[in-house]
Amino acid sequence: MEAIRIERVSQLKPKPEDEGALQFGKRFTDHMFLMDYKGDKGWHNPRIVPYAPIEMDPAATCLHYGQLIFEGLKAYRTKEGKIVMFRPEKNMERLNLSGDRLCIPPIDEEFMVGAIADLVRVEEGWVPGSEGTSLYIRPFVISTDAFLGVHPSDSYLLIVILSPVGPYYKGGLSPVRIYVEDNYVRAVRGGTGFTKCAGNYAASLRSQVEAEAQGYSQVLWLDGVEHKYVEEVGAMNVFFVLGDEVVTPALNGSILGGITRDSVLTLLRDWGYKVSERKVSMEELAEGYKNGSFKEAFGTGTAAVISPIGELKWGDVEMKLSDGKIGDLSQKLYDELSGIQRCEREDRFGWVYSVI
């Protein structure tokens, strides 16, 4: 791969004044990374350039048939002022997994981790340092052939943009209310549920809007065939504490393999918990709630790290968990994972990637 060309802006944007008040994904930094793909040339022309609108042919296939994949990861500023990322190579591996499903050509993963680190170094001044803040990194790939036909594109554009974000929970972790969706489905086996492709999220909006109108913050998705087994919560993986077992749905093709999920599984096994990746039905949860063995539930994802679930509503069944407080395991996992991500706890698994 050629060296990355860097073109700097002449006028920097003002930096956020109140880092703690930054909302998710609303502000963007001064520069972005771009790289082109063309069938006969492969990936080429990697560059860091001023953040700006991109020009595209209105017939570009991504706008019509949705060949669009993305990733989400974060850079953190540590107490010593260093900048680190969390398992970025896993995000690049998953970008290629998504790409393969959508016929998008593979990208050199190691090169991309380095390119993202270069971009973060250029934007060093944008990595916020106050409690709970981070720099959200959004790599994505779009198909750019100007062609109205359902066919893989021969040209693509890879873009990385950066957005400084505030703490997910202002004033600490807080439990969320979840609506169990038994009408709409997010994904089916054989489909694209295991990928981060744009269409999955477009298809989830209707359900999310209806759940919000009823006062719930997220939906819990059930399997697309029987509407019986748990899949995920919103755009997070989900874990349940059932008696002495910690359970998360097994990756089955329609569930997104979260990097936070994988990290949580690793920590739990290392701590000696009894952990299962298996099918878990709503009936089993409702039964466990009745007999007192279902004690705690939480979502996992890059944005919130750990999101404790305070309530699950499934038809007429209302399950209130952990007395509306943060469950012990949720808190313990949050402290450990966010501690590792900010270099305040020992990185025993080699998850931290040093940028500066």
Ligand SMILES: *Cc1c(COP(=O)(O)O)cnc(C)c1O
């Ligand atoms: C991104 C995402 C997750 C969480 O993945 P992480 O790698 O932990 O951030 C879970 N489910 C869906 C549907 C997602 O899009």
